[in-house]
Amino acid sequence: MCTALALFNKMPTIPLHLTKPTSTSHPPENPLPPLLHTPTGLAILELQGTIHFPMPIPESSASSSTQVGKLVFPLYKSDALDPNDLKWMKRVYFYIGKNQRLTGEVRKLGKPFAVIKKREKRENGKDKVGDDVEMGGAEEGIQEDGIQEELEIVQVVRYKIVFSTRPEPVGGEEV
Amino acid sequence: MAALQDEGSVPFSIAHGQQHLRLLELPAEILELLDAPNPPPLSIKSQAASGASGTPSAKPAYAVLCTPTSSFQLRQVQTSNSLFVTQATLEAHGNEIPAPTICAIASCAATLELHPSTESSVVHLQAVLPVYDIVGGDVDVAGNGKSKPVIFSHIPLSDGQCESGWRELVAFEFAGSSYRPSANTLSQAWKSISAAALAEGVKLDSQFLTEDILRLVDEEGYPSDLILAILRLLAADNQDKTGPWSCLDRRKTACFVGKTLLEARQEKKYLTAEFLDDWRDLLPGTWREIAKLDTISGAYTLPSSTTIRFNERLAAAINAEDVTSNAASSSRKWHERFGRARQR
Structure with a gap:
């Protein structure tokens, strides 16, 4: 816990901004059920254990990500008569690879999560939105010349997709 | 939506370059502020560890989230599960046509909890x-x-x-x-x-x-x-x-x-009668009847039938109480949390 908060020792007060979604930005189409949509397209998924996948060979891979599986909402009907019918939340499948399946659900968070990101403010007034928010390492919080560290809440997420059971084997082409 | 309807499934990928994002659990009070049309400024303040560790006066480093009027202690909670932050993107894998995909852009090993701090400044x-x-x-x-x-x-x-x-x-x-x-x-x-x-x-x-x-x-x-x-x-x-x-x-x-x-x-000896006289002299004439001992009840002790003394314990007690109740409540919370973690 102490190392995690070491970042804050360098500077007594760090502003925590709230990024309001801008109406001009058009996030990519969100394939999740609308209830799970957020202005930034961010969502939260929790599962037991870790997902192992073959690390790509940097040169040969044009893609910046590896598809590891598919999410299925078996009870969800996009043309359902009653959009307030939330029974579909009770079941979500997560197929990993070809042979494993996790069963889970969509849960409303009792306490929503704020997704926090580091924002670097340069002295020339231009904001550089950094990809990294490092609150957990020894190297973090290093104040380079003219860079003041600031944090921002990029999104408040109110639901999570959670898989709390172990994966079960499934045969062949399920999806 | 197209993907969901056509195939009934949503492709899930993991980004090779993971971002470092943190998840902060929002209590109702903070959520209400963030949902307001003009959210007030928030900041994170910290106090460095003080005193050599192991000494009674040592205080661990800690950080608090501050609204203009209240503050919340930040506590880090490790999760044993994998917690992904995902982003809706358009991705093509292999020779396929790009399809709406859910991509895990960050994995969080711990989340941050907020606990109201009612400590006096x-x-x-x-x-x-x-x-x-x-x-x-x-x-x-x-x-x-x-x-x-x-x-x-x-x-x-x-x-x-x-x-x-x-x-x-x-x-x-x-x-x-x-x-x-x-x-x-x-x-x-x-x-x-x-x-x-x-x-x-x-x-x-x-x-x-x-x-x-x-x-x-x-x-x-x-x-x-x-x-x-x-x-x-x-x-x-x-x-x-x-x-x-x-x-x-x-x-x-x-x-x-x-x-x-x-x-x-x-510590000096103060005769009660003398004190009352001095007190009255310091007040405008018409206020003098308020200068009675019950006006300051609790703030004095009477060491003898004729003398009065400031109740040092009053001031000391308030501070001490504050500190111990704080320490007790925070350690209790740790205990509770370990308990909760075990039940999971």
Whole structure:
């Protein structure tokens, strides 16, 4: 816990901004059920254990990500008569690879999560939105010349997709 | 939506370059602020670890999230599960047509929890503000060279909480430093305010121009911010404390005058009758009937049938209680959390 908060020792007060979604930005189409949509397209998924996948060979891979599986909402009907019918939340499948399946659900968070990101403010007034928010390492919080560290809440997420059971084997082409 | 309808499934990928995002659990109070049309500024304040570890005075480093008026301690909670932050993207894998995909862009091994901190800022301020004590007309104290905002920025509580402690201590800025007055200083300053009011014919419990009092007291060498702090502390509740006018609350003032007079006397023997006389002399004529012992009940002890003494334990007890209840509650919370984690 102490190392995690070491970042804050360098500077007594760090502003925590709230990024309001801008109406001009058009996030990519969100394939999740609308209830799970957020202005930034961010969502939260929790599962037991870790997902192992073959690390790509940097040169040969044009893609910046590896598809590891598919999410299925078996009870969800996009043309359902009653959009307030939330029974579909009770079941979500997560197929990993070809042979494993996790069963889970969509849960409303009792306490929503704020997704926090580091924002670097340069002295020339231009904001550089950094990809990294490092609150957990020894190297973090290093104040380079003219860079003041600031944090921002990029999104408040109110639901999570959670898989709390172990994966079960499934045969062949399920999806 | 197309993907969901056509294939009934959503492709899930993991980004090779993971971002470092953190998840902060939002209690209802904070959520309400964030949902408001104009959310107030939030900040994270920290206090470095102090004292050698293992010593009783050692305090671990901690950080708090501050709204303008409240503060929440940040605690990190490890999760045994994988917690992904995902982003809706358009991705093509292999030779396929790009399809809406859910991509895990960050994995969080821990989340941050917020716990309301109701700690008083008084203890923190007492530790950092030098005491401004006037002895025989002289003040022998080195300034800390820190303005009020600088002092506040180092206290792990919200500005609102710092401000109320600052007011309680009658703290003030003078010549680029911040101080808290001793009871002795307060008692003397009040004497000057009271004398000035008498000289100017100012009725302290009705509206008067602050400047009228300030001008006279200034001549005696009191920092004007100290006098303002006293007048603000003693102002009637319905009084606007920022304008050029002041109006004091009789009872609050009488109580303050009695307590500071007694506290300033410290260990020295004080005859109860003498104290009551001195107290009454420091109040405007029409207020004198308020100067009775029950006005300051709890603030004094009677070591003998004829003498009175300031109740040191009162002040000490408040602070000590604050510290221990804090320590107890935080350790209790740790325990609870471990309990919860085990049940999971």
